[in-house]
Amino acid sequence: MSELNLVLLGPPGSGKGTQGERLQEDFRLPYYATGDILRAAVRDESELGKAAKEYMDRGDLVPDEVIIGVITERLDEPEAADGFILDGFPRTIPQAEALDSELEKLGRALTAAILVQVTDEEIVRRLGGRRTCAKNGHVFHVQFDPPKEPGVCDIDGSRLLVRDDDQPDVIRHRLEEYREKTEPLIDYYDSKGLLRRVDGSASPDEVGDRIRALLATLRIEEDIDV
Numbered sequence: 765m766s767e768l769n770l771v772l773l774g775p776p777g778s779g780k781g782t783q784g785e786r787l788q789e790d791f792r793l794p795y796y797a798t799g800d801i802l803r804a805a806v807r808d809e810s811e812l813g814k815a816a817k818e819y820m821d822r823g824d825l826v827p828d829e830v831i832i833g834v835i836t837e838r839l840d841e842p843e844a845a846d847g848f849i850l851d852g853f854p855r856t857i858p859q860a861e862a863l864d865s866e867l868e869k870l871g872r873a874l875t876a877a878i879l880v881q882v883t884d885e886e887i888v889r890r891l892g893g894r895r896t897c898a899k900n901g902h903v904f905h906v907q908f909d910p911p912k913e914p915g916v917c918d919i920d921g922s923r924l925l926v927r928d929d930d931q932p933d934v935i936r937h938r939l940e941e942y943r944e945k946t947e948p949l950i951d952y953y954d955s956k957g958l959l960r961r962v963d964g965s966a967s968p969d970e971v972g973d974r975i976r977a978l979l980a981t982l983r984i985e986e987d988i989d990v
């Protein structure tokens with residue numbers, strides 16, 4: 765079977781992380797979520813975390829030069845030899861171009877960029893109710909995916925918190941950043957024939973089924989060399 769090199773695209777709160785975790789389990793591929801990587805760096809107070817924190821708190825994108833190397837250096841690791849799932853990267857045209865040139869250097873190419881689409885109303889509902897575990901970043905939702913015990917992570921027992929950037933004014937700004945800097949990637953990948961759209965408004969299981977069906981179709985097309 766050939767490599768499966770995927771990018772998950774979509775606005776904040778569209779469910780990229782939720783689906784990325786499922787894809788990781790299904791395909792046993794490394795899952796690189798730049799938001800998770802940056803939040804861990806902020807927690808660890810590393811140089812990367814220090815460089816990123818103030819941008820993240822405001823809901824701004826961190827500068828391209830801070831984030832590009834964080835991802836491109838991972839693509840040449842043995843664990844990513846059969847493929848990878850990128851969530852939250854690329855988020856700007858320069859990031860997409862850097863990804864393309866790194867893959868080209870490695871003699872590889874993207875399989876697809878999957879755009880998870882949801883309405884702004886749904887985004888506000890999802891981010892407003894999201895709860896994230898303080899220790900390992902496990903994600904819940906007070907209504908759509910509640911933990912067994914309110915405020916406590918089912919997986920590691922740590923406290924569930926509202927992410928700093930899930931405050932209403934920061935959510936609004938993240939959406940503006942998305943529209944201005946990330947939405948142009950839709951045309952970028954469409955023009956390369958790589959864009960696949962998925963309606964993300966259904967339940968996580970249904971959205972997961974849609975993505976699996978889409979990937980199965982891609983595999984069939986690849987086998988018959990469409």
Ligand code: AP5
Pocket residue numbers: 774775776777778779780781782783798799800802819820821823824825826827831851852853854855859890891893894895903904905906908909929938964965966967968969971
């Ligand atoms: P990041 O963490 O990537 O934030 P984001 O893209 O805004 O995405 P989210 O994590 O908010 O949402 P998601 O789509 O993963 O949704 P989730 O599955 O959690 O980035 C944070 C910050 O880091 C950025 O603002 C920026 O500063 C910086 N950054 C990161 N990457 C960068 C880059 N490449 N360049 C520059 N800066 C970068 O779901 C949301 C909620 O909805 C959850 O509670 C979940 O349980 C629930 N939910 C999910 N799916 C469903 C469903 N189908 N039905 C009902 N509820 C659902």
